[in-house]
Amino acid sequence: MADTNRKYLLAKRPDGTPDEDTFELVEEDVPEPGPGEVLVRTLYLSVDPYMRGRMDAGESYADPWEVGDPLRAGVVGEVVESNGSRFEAGDVVTGNLHWADYATARGSELQEVNPDLGPISTALGVLGMPGRTAYFGTREVAEPKAGDTFVVTGAAGAVGSVAGQIAKRSGARVVGFAGSDEKVAFLEDDLGFDAGINYKETDDYRAALDEAAPDGVDSYFDNVGGPITDAVFSKLNVDARVAVCGQISLYNAEEMPTGPRKLGKLIETRARVEGFLVGDFAPRFEEATRRLGEWVAEGEIQYRETVTDGLESAPDAFLGLFEGENIGKQLVKVGEREA
C-alpha cells in the first residue's frame, strides 16, 4: 500500500465554468481509520452534473461544499483496513467519499457492492444513483403510459439513457435529444429509442420535434433545460407531465439565464411540472436497484460507460459532462482491484 494519498480540494468557487483554479490536488499521508471506520481505496469515482451546484455558495437543496474542503463523489472502492466495522479487507463498497485515492468512512456510510451482479462500476451508474434517478423520475413523476410520447434530454447520459428505456418498457414512443450522431445512433440502435435528435445539428428544436413527436409530448424527463426545454413545452399535450431532474445547460451560466415565460402553456394544457430529488425515494432504493438489476441481467436495459484513467483525470472528466463528452455514465478509474 502506498503511504501517500492524493486528494482534490475545492480551491475556489467557480464563476461560470469551473477551470484549473477550481481544483487543487494535494498530497497527504494515507488516513487511518478511527474506531468503527474503514479505510477505502478508490477504484472508481463518479463525476455528476449536480456537483456543479455544490461548488456555489448559494442556497440549494444540499449544503454547498466549503472552499478548502475535499471534493466529494460517489466512489466504488475496496476496503483496505477495517477498524471494528462490519466490513473486512477486500470487500467492495460504495459510498459518498472523496475525489481521492483513499478515504476513511464509518461502516454505516457505506453499502456493499456484490461483484456477482455485474461490473462493480455499475454501482455508480445503471445500478446506482443515476439508474435510481431515472427509475423514480420516470415512473413516479413523468409517468409515461402506453401510447404516450415521452421525450428525454441528455438522452445518452447516465440518467437519460435509462429513463428512455424505462419509458419504452411502458409502451411510450420515446424521443431523445443528444449531442452527436454517434449518440443518436446509440439511442436508436442500441437502446431502442424511436427517434433521436442531434441538437448540435439544428437550432430549430421545435421543427425537429414536429417530425420526431408528431402527436405532441405527453411526458417529458428534463435533464438539460434552456431552449430545448422551451421547444418541448411548446409541444406539450393536455395533461402532460414534466419531470425536472436537471438543468445542465444552465449550471455554468454567469448571469441568471432568461427565456420565454411558459406558465401560460400549463393553463392551456393543464400540464404538471414537478422537480424531484432521488434522495426523497431513499426508502425504495432497494426496490429500484433490484428491478434495474433484473432488467440489466435480462438484457432489457442496456448501458454504457465512459471511463477516464487516473485520479488526475477527474477534473477534465467532470468538465467534459458540460461539453457532452460522455456516452452513458462518466467514470474515473482510480485504482485496480487487488483481490
Next chain:
Amino acid sequence: MADTNRKYLLAKRPDGTPDEDTFELVEEDVPEPGPGEVLVRTLYLSVDPYMRGRMDAGESYADPWEVGDPLRAGVVGEVVESNGSRFEAGDVVTGNLHWADYATARGSELQEVNPDLGPISTALGVLGMPGRTAYFGTREVAEPKAGDTFVVTGAAGAVGSVAGQIAKRSGARVVGFAGSDEKVAFLEDDLGFDAGINYKETDDYRAALDEAAPDGVDSYFDNVGGPITDAVFSKLNVDARVAVCGQISLYNAEEMPTGPRKLGKLIETRARVEGFLVGDFAPRFEEATRRLGEWVAEGEIQYRETVTDGLESAPDAFLGLFEGENIGKQLVKVGEREA
C-alpha cells in the same frame, strides 16, 4: 320590448392591448327563438381576463373567436320568450351568450338562477365561474394546509379574493398581491388576509415577500404571472404547490415575454407547478356552487362587485381588468329586471 338589439362583434384581432378598433357595436332586429330556444334579455354581462386569449388566432385551450362574430360572455338574463324550452318568460337564467342586449339560446345551454340565494349577479361571480375557479384551483391544485403560507396574485379580483378566503379556511397564512392601497385594505380588513402587498408601491417583490411570508411559500395561486411570480418562485418551500390559473400581466404582450428560468428551483424544492381549467371540474360544479353558497350565506366568504352601467361600457370594463380597475368581480349592468 325594444325591437332593436345592440351587439358587439370582434372587429379586428388586437395587436397587444385591445382598443376601439377591436370592438364593433352593431344593431339588428331582436332575434327570434327557434324551436327549443329561448330569447334572453341581458341583465348582467361578465367581462373576464380569459377573453383576451379568445381574441387571438393562436392555438389555445378553446377555439378562438372569429373576426366578425359576436363577442361572447357569461350573462345573467331574463327569459323574454320561450319557444318550447323548459324555461318560461320571467325566469332568470345564466349561460354563455353575447355582449348584447338580447340573445337566443337552447334551453340546454342555460342554467336557472335562483334569486332567493342572493343577488342574481353573483351567478357570474362568487357563485359562478370565478368562484368555482377559486374553489377547485385552491382545494385541488394549490392545496393549502394548516400552517402553510399561501400566496395569491390578483388577490382583490373575482377569483383571487375567493381563493384567499378558501385558503384561510384551511388554516393557512394568506398573503395577497393587489394593485392599490384600497385593495390591500379590502384584503386585510374585509377578507381576513394576513397580509396584502401593493405591488404598485414597490419593485422589490422579493423583499415584500420576505416580510409578508417570512417562512417562505408553500402554496401559490397565480392569476398574474411575470415578475411577481418570479419573486414568489424564489420563496417556494420544499414540496410547494403552484396552481397556474391565469397570467393576466402577459396577455397583452406584443412580443413573447421573457423572464428568469426557474425550473432549477423546482428541483431544489421538489415543487409541483400545475395549470388548470375550471371546465375540467364540470362534474363537480354543483358541489362547488352549493358550498360557496353556504359560505356566503354564513358570512364566511365575503365578495365585492364592480359594476359599470350600460352595454356600451363593456369594452372599457373589459380593458379595465388589465389596469386593475376592479375590486372583486367586474360586471356590466345591461338591463333591469322587469319581474
